[in-house]
Amino acid sequence: MPTQHSWVQAMDKARTSLFKGDLEYDDVRRLKFRAGHRTPFEVTVSGSWRNLGNGKPHQSVNVGAEIGVQLHCHGDATCQSDSSRRQPVLDSEDRSNWTWWITPHTAGPLTFSITVTTYFRDTDTVLDEQTIPLKAQVDAAPRGFLTVVWGWLKSGWVTVVGLATSLAAVWGAAKMIASDLRRRSRASTEEPPATDPDNAPDPDDEPPPRRQGQAAQQSD
Template sequence: MLSGFLVVLGRSDGPENQATYVQQIIHARQQLFTGQLIHTDVRSLELAAGAESPRLFRVDILGSWRRAKPGEPQVPVSAGAQIGVKLHCSGAGLRCTSLSSERQNVLAKNGGATWVWDVRAQRAGKASFALTVTAYFRETSTVLAEKTPMRSRVDVAAPKGKNHWISWVEALWGWVTGAITSLGGLAVSASAIIAVILTVIRRQLPDAEADADTPEHVGIDRRRPRTRSVPTSRPRLRPARTQPSATGSVRFRRRSEAHRDRE
């Protein structure tokens, strides 16, 4: 109640009240001290598209420094106020669901707070993370200090059992949907986008499937051609040669013998 009253008093008109509000902000900033931020290394998440169980991303802000575990990134951060931590996720259908309050108090050097997110990826590809840390003046939206966003990128693996070209098509579709979202009110032809995707899929298919999908030639008459009947000439039958009979042979020999006797 007292802090809310002071904030309202500080925001009211009048030079004295405005000066009081400014003095409170200056004093609150002077009370800040350097704390320690430790967060999960995104490479250790080993993200895979369509994984059944989500991965946990954790952030700890401590009032004093301690030795971090191997592989835990750590950076200095302002403490001694109400701290707000946000995790921004993008790419590969990445979803980061917060499991803790966005703003928590880290007021003393022996104190601390923890933030946790569930991380899931829907598609294979590049995923980006951006972590922002802000120190607020009490429960207001007045910013006392804000750290430069800490960015990191990681590759999301394709789910097991999928071919490379299928993952590539999914990544392409993710890029197309992202482009449509970024274009906003601009008119985008859905049929043209689908045609491009189908063309790319056909080029990425194996040769056997490409041969099977080769379109047939149009305009070819596949009816059975007609055959002309060619007249065939019948072979002429020659009379069979007859052997001379026995009576004719005897007569011929007698004539020959009679002719020789005359000579």
């Protein structure tokens, strides 16, 4: 069983044996992030710097041991790993790859970071660690045909309902006015005609009442 002193010596030897390797990752400015859509994101750690002419960003990292790479999503997104978290990069010819699927849930700015950790042998003891912050922009998800049609139908239905409500209000007002006019018309026809004072009969022109004697003679 190794003593604490020998453990410290082994760690110091492992740390001094590390050398500079290369971290290559996708340029988030060129990736097309859309809300609700998965986008692959790749990271490669090599034992030496290699310019493949693909325009991807590069970062110097310590290798020569087991390397762990993690992608942390800090915004409203899900980062799903599709690779082993720890892979060996022991010499200048080694090359290991990591892939994640990033799914943003909302449009807007998205921040995440890459953490590269160099471990001592197969333990969780960290010899070196670096973090690279990244920022991207997420576009809104394109509207599908059915979504557009549903939007049209919904807008049209709202318009039809509003128009029907307005017509019903106008029709109700027209019915009230017509009913009031009919009522006024009936009331005017039922009233007795007014008497003209100039055409009223003169009481002096009426014949005198007959007496009973005159009535009897006429009957004989």
